[in-house]
Amino acid sequence: xxxxxxxxxxxxxxxxxxRARVALGQILPFGLIVILLFAxxxxxxxxxxxxxxxxxxxxxxxxxxxxxxxxxxxxxxxxGARDGLRLAGLDGGAIFLGKAGAIAAQLLGLELVxxxxxxxxYGVEVHGxxxxxxxxxxxxxxxxxxxxLYGVLAAGLRLRETLLPLLLLPVLAPVMLGATRAFxxxxxxxxxxxxxxxxxxxxxxxLYTAIGVLAFGALWEEAA
Amino acid sequence: xxxxxxxxxxxxDQLLLPxxxxxxxxxxxxxxxxxxxxxxxxxxxDAVQGDAQRIMYLHVPSAWxxxxxxxxxxxxxxxxxxxxxxxTAWDRIAGASAELGVLFTxxxxxxxxxxxxxxxxxxxxxxxxxxxTALLFFLFLGYLALRRIPGDPVGxxxxxxxxxxxxxxxxxxxxxxxxWWRTLHQKATVxxxxxxxxxxxxxxxxxxxxxxxxxxxxxxxxxxxxxxxxLEEGAADVELERAIAERTGAPLKVSxx
Numbered sequence: 001x002x003x004x005x006x007x008x009x010x011x012x013x014x015x016x017x018x019r020a021r022v023a024l025g026q027i028l029p030f031g032l033i034v035i036l037l038f039a040x041x042x043x044x045x046x047x048x049x050x051x052x053x054x055x056x057x058x059x060x061x062x063x064x065x066x067x068x069x070x071x072x073x074x075x076x077x078x079x080g081a082r083d084g085l086r087l088a089g090l091d092g093g094a095i096f097l098g099k100a101g102a103i104a105a106q107l108l109g110l111e112l113v114x115x116x117x118x119x120x121x122y123g124v125e126v127h128g129x130x131x132x133x134x135x136x137x138x139x140x141x142x143x144x145x146x147x148x149l150y151g152v153l154a155a156g157l158r159l160r161e162t163l164l165p166l167l168l169l170p171v172l173a174p175v176m177l178g179a180t181r182a183f184x185x186x187x188x189x190x191x192x193x194x195x196x197x198x199x200x201x202x203x204x205x206x207l208y209t210a211i212g213v214l215a216f217g218a219l220w221e222e223a224a
Numbered sequence: 225x226x227x228x229x230x231x232x233x234x235x236x237d238q239l240l241l242p243x244x245x246x247x248x249x250x251x252x253x254x255x256x257x258x259x260x261x262x263x264x265x266x267x268x269x270d271a272v273q274g275d276a277q278r279i280m281y282l283h284v285p286s287a288w289x290x291x292x293x294x295x296x297x298x299x300x301x302x303x304x305x306x307x308x309x310x311x312t313a314w315d316r317i318a319g320a321s322a323e324l325g326v327l328f329t330x331x332x333x334x335x336x337x338x339x340x341x342x343x344x345x346x347x348x349x350x351x352x353x354x355x356x357t358a359l360l361f362f363l364f365l366g367y368l369a370l371r372r373i374p375g376d377p378v379g380x381x382x383x384x385x386x387x388x389x390x391x392x393x394x395x396x397x398x399x400x401x402x403x404w405w406r407t408l409h410q411k412a413t414v415x416x417x418x419x420x421x422x423x424x425x426x427x428x429x430x431x432x433x434x435x436x437x438x439x440x441x442x443x444x445x446x447x448x449x450x451x452x453x454x455l456e457e458g459a460a461d462v463e464l465e466r467a468i469a470e471r472t473g474a475p476l477k478v479s480x481x
Contacts, residue, residue, distance in 0.1 A: 153387055157373050166369055167387070170362040171394045174401040181405070200401055207393065215386050222379035 002094045009090065009098025014105065016075050023106045027067045031114050034060040035121060049122040054183035057111075057118050058176050062143070064110055065172075066165050068103050069147035073155045082156075082223065092217020096148055100212060104144035111136055127189035131182060131198065138201035139179035145208040146171055152216060155223040175204060236313055239450040240443075249444045255437030262430040270427075279339040281430050285438035286332040287357070293325030293442065294364060298392035301385035313450075315381040318388055319371050320449035322364050324442055329361045356395075356402045363391045363398075377457075 017023050038056045042048045049056070076082040085095065115136075118124055126132060150167045154160040178197040185194035240248070263281040270277035297318045304314035336354065337347045348354065371384050 149390060153370070153383060153390075157370075157375070159373060163366070163369055163373070166362070167366040170359050170366060171391065173359050174394070174397045177401050177405060196404070200397075200404075204397055207397075208390075211390060211393065215390075219383060219386060222376075222383055 002091055002097065005090045005094035006097035006101060009085075009095050010101040010105070011098075013072060013075065013099060013102035017102070017106065020075075022071055023068060023110070027064050027071070027106075028110055028113060030067060031060045031064045031110055032117055034063060035114060035117050039121065044122075050124050053118050053122045053124045054187060055180045056122075057114060057183065058139070058179050060114055061107065061111055061140075062169070062172060062176055064114075065103075065107060065143045065147055066168060068106055068110075069151045069168070070161065070164060072099055072103050072148065073151045073160075076155070086220065092220055093213035095220060096152075096212045096216035097209075099151075100141075100144045100148040100209070103147055104140050107140045107144060108136070111140065124187060126187060128186035128191035128194070131186035131191040131194045134198050135179055135182040135186060135194065135201060138198055138205050139175050142175050142201055142205035142208060143172060145205060145212050146175075149208060149212045149215065149219075152219045152223055175201060178204070237451075237454050239313075239317070239447045245444065245447050248440055248447075252437060252440035252444050255433060255440055259430070259434050259437045262426070262433055267426045267430045273343050276339055276342040279335050281434045283332055283335040283339060284431055285434040286328045286335060288435055289438050289442050290325050290329040290332055290357070290360070292439070293321045293328060294360065294392065294395070296321040296446075297325060297364070297367075297388050301388035301392075304381060304385040305389070312377075312381065315384065316450050316453040317446070318385065319368075320446050320453065322367055322371070322388065323449060324445055326361060326364050326368060328438075328442075329357060329364070333357060333361065352399075352403045352405065355405075356399045359398050359402075360395060363394060367391050 035056065038060075039049060042052065076085065119126065147168060150164060150171070154164050154167065157163065178201045182194040182197035182201070185191060185197070238245075259281060263278055267278070267281070269275055300314040300318035300321065303309045304311070304318065333354075336357075340349065341347050367384070367387055370387050371380075374380070375383075
């Protein structure tokens with residue numbers, strides 16, 4: 001039941017994206033330009049880019065996540081959409097899972113393109129594909145869950161555009177750290193070292209998904 | 225509106241009895257005096273670190289207070305969310321404690337940096353405890369920024385309480401992930417599990433005096449900040465009543481808390 005409702009909410013958000021193409025037309029190009037800017041900051045000739053590529057990749061994803069989260073709640077502000085969703089009689093946890101799922105799906109697509117960009121532009125070679133994929137999934141779920149939780153917390157507030165990054169980035173610091181280390185180990189072909197980090201990312205994702213399912217309903221009711 | 229009534233009723237205007245507050249304030253001043261005397265003259269100069277080590281008498285108590293304050297914030301937020309103990313008092317305590325926590329985390333970071341320059345040779349190190357303390361600072365700075373945004377009092381208090389708990393859940397994750405990443409910091413000296421002080425007796429005593437003094441200061445300031453929150457809420461109510469009276473022409477009834 002909760003999953004069916006979640007799928008409905010996720011479907012709604014993804015359908016809006018398919019029609020408005022904000023993630024595709026704005027957030028994705030933003031991520032790519034960030035990847036390009038890093039090459040200006042760190043001279044590409046010194047071989048530095050390939051070594052720090054995992055960190056740069058996740059910084060770009062983290063910034064894109066801020067935009068995606070803001071967008072996920074901006075679509076609820078017009079034409080009484082929020083009241084409509086409230087009156088639809090859906091479970092709060094289901095709305096949370098749906099919105100987080102839609103953000104995660106968009107972020108995974110973005111990571112695929114950005115990852116390709118990093119491989120091509122920074123000259124990175126991927127060895128442990130399994131570790132890389134699992135890291136990306138766990139980190140993305142954690143980011144989407146935390147983003148949705150803070151998104152609803154800030155939804156309807158004045159100053160939410162500036163507040164959201166301040167709230168979200170410190171909480172996501174462990175994800176940034178874990179995903180970067182796991183990627184480094186995965187790319188260097190030492191996936192054994194990466195598993196503790198993947199486990200940490202999975203734990204983070206599970207924890208914040210659970211908190212979101214529990215707390216979203218109350219926050220959604222309070223959101224102005 | 226029943227929810228609104230239950231949250232304001234039962235919330236006390238004073239956190240501590242005035243006499244208790246005065247005693248704590250005087251004790252805090254005396255303890256700070258002791259700390260000054262012991263920290264600057266009583267404790268011997270460290271053989272290796274020199275006088276820079278005396279910064280520890282402020283740094284360690286600040287760090288301890290930071291953790292205590294955030295723990296109180298999280299506990300008060302949980303008590304606010306628990307329906308049976310819901311009271312505006314917990315929301316005020318959570319906010320007051322978080323402000324003090326951010327203040328003392330800031331002290332701990334700055335003092336640690338001042339100590340690190342002569343002893344370690346650099347202002348900042350990417351050491352586990354430094355990094356997690358810095359993240360703690362920003363976590364609760366965000367919480368304070370959220371608190372500052374005005375709104376419906378009951379909804380805002382609930383939102384703030386949830387935000388405090390979400391932030392607090394992150395603290396152990398931040399701690400362990402950063403711990404895995406790198407470690408350089410000195411092992412705890414006062415709260416050593418073996419209870420085997422590794423430092424000169426007077427130095428240990430001074431650290432304890434500092435911890436007690438700062439804790440007393442914390443309790444005193446918490447009470448003052450709580451009272452300020454009550455007065456702020458009262459001022460907002462009085463202004464609202466005045467605005468209504470201006471529009472309706474009804475006589476003004478003043479009800480200061």
